[in-house]
Amino acid sequence: MTSLPDDTLLDDAARISAADPEGLLRAAAGAGAQVRATADAAREAGLDRLTGLRPRALVLVTSPGLGPAVAGLLAALLPACPVPVLLADEVPGWIGPLDVVVAHTDDPGDRLLARGVDRAGRRGAAVVLTAPAEGPVAAAAAGNAVLVAPRMPVRPGFGFATAYTAGLLALSALGLLRVDLDAMADELDREAERAHPNHESFVNPAKALALRLAEHTPLLWGLDPVATAVAGNAAQALATHTDLVCDVADYQQAMSRTALHRAAVRATSGGDIFADPDDFDGPATAPPRVLLLAVRADPGDPARRLAAETLPGADLIDPAEEITAADEPTRAAVLALRFDLAALYLGLAAGTAGGSGRYAPATA
Known part of the structure; x- marks a missing residue:
């Protein structure tokens, strides 16, 4: 206790x-900066390629760590979503070219996620991934996914704002949710202050x-x-x-x-x-x-x-x-x-x- x-x-x-x-405390208080850095990184990574897509299914992967919390929050923000939303521990075997996958991990060696990202990419699914820039997960994403690697150092377990922002950007590109990330970053700065x-x-x-x-x-x-x-x-x-x-x-x-x-x-x-x-x-x-x-x-x-x-x-x-x-x-x-x-x-x-x-x- x-x-x-x-x-x-x-x-x-x-x-x-x-x-x-x-x-x-300083690491946690940098949430607003994470939002801004992630938005910039996502644009550079080409996340806007999702714009206009109408997926068969949106798969939110609940990898260990922050994955369940981020995926659960993104799903809760879509109460009347026109697209089926699935929370899954791993990329499902039926994934195909009409699907979109959103995932986050702090573990660059998460081999289960790496296999899933590789499978999704080979089958033509759109994948948005926040993960370290090096390791098996990043290697699986190369050429197959929008890899949003942190542009500022983020301690493992402190990247909620990074994963959340990338997920929100994906939902926004798909036309499922509107969000003002500049206002969000400013409010997070005020909360930290x-x-x-x-x-x-x-x-x-x-x-x-x-x-x-x-x-x-x-x-x-x-x-x-x-x-x-x-x-x-x-x-x-x-x-x-x-x-x-x-x-x-x-x-x-x-x-x-x-x-x-x-x-x-x-x-x-x-x-x-x-x-x-x-x-x-x-x-x-x-x-x-x-x-x-x-x-x-x-x-x-x-x-x-x-x-x-x-x-x-x-x-x-x-x-x-x-x-x-x-x-x-x-x-x-x-x-x-x-x-x-x-x-x-x-x-x-x-x-x-x-x-x-x-x-x-x-x-x-």
């Missing part, structure tokens, strides 16, 4: 810096989120499909940088998990105004913390109203309340970055992120 040895640590910029010799280590937790959304998660079992329940997909990426970030175990589900599914939902109701009931909100009478090793995530701006949605009535003390995280002019893909990206940074703050404080240890003791 990840805990903060002292919750004042997050507001000590010098000690945060000392706990982060690998520059993990709000979450800067020099900003204290009461004005820093990532630090505030980290404090809410510490010493709890997070229940990340989405109020719409896009938010639920972002919750999947949040779980990946928390498992990468902390030892927190969390539950991810859309709220309708969460209600079917009756024992866990009852625990969530107890934890958010607020029946005793003098009770410690962290008190929890149940078998869990850590009390649940319910976070209701929303990306689609629809306050009147029945699921959202039901969740608010049933879980009155739950935290609602809704980027639409903060960045009202942004589109859905941008709000999703901002929410994903907030969780990435919160997971890093929590992991650095607990000594579970990267190769660093706990914070050094404060000096007089």
Whole structure:
């Protein structure tokens, strides 16, 4: 169970810096730069060759690492897609010249993906791939795929914005989704600035989120499909940088998990105004913390109203309340970055992120 040895640590910029010799926070905060660099790289790689295609199927490959989260989010952004969308662990054997494949990997030696990319290319399918520029995967893509290699150094596991941007560009070229990548990059820059280590937790959304998660079992329940997909990426970030175990589900599914939902109701009931909100009478090793995530701006949605009535003390995280002019893909990206940074703050404080240890003791 990840805990903060002292919750004042997050507001000590010098000690945060000392706990982060690998520059993990800086790497995560570069999401906006990743969007811009990926857009440039995709244009140079010829991704616009997809323009006007009407594929038989769109295959989103869920390779280990960030693949499942990126693919799930791209699929969630296409609720009424005129093209069949398939999430697959590997490129399917039936792939053909009328299909489009979108994939991401941080592993240049992913031989399963390399074989799939090679197969898709030989059969004439259009392939959009984000991967390192060297290795078996890149070799399989040579001449057969649009390989969008990072134009700026990106640590393994920190390339969500790169993979997401390439996927959005593919969907845009196919005429399936409209997205303003310049606005997205700007909003990600603003989110990174709000979450800067020099900003204290009461004005820093990532630090505030980290404090809410510490010493709890997070229940990340989405109020719409896009938010639920972002919750999947949040779980990946928390498992990468902390030892927190969390539950991810859309709220309708969460209600079917009756024992866990009852625990969530107890934890958010607020029946005793003098009770410690962290008190929890149940078998869990850590009390649940319910976070209701929303990306689609629809306050009147029945699921959202039901969740608010049933879980009155739950935290609602809704980027639409903060960045009202942004589109859905941008709000999703901002929410994903907030969780990435919160997971890093929590992991650095607990000594579970990267190769660093706990914070050094404060000096007089």
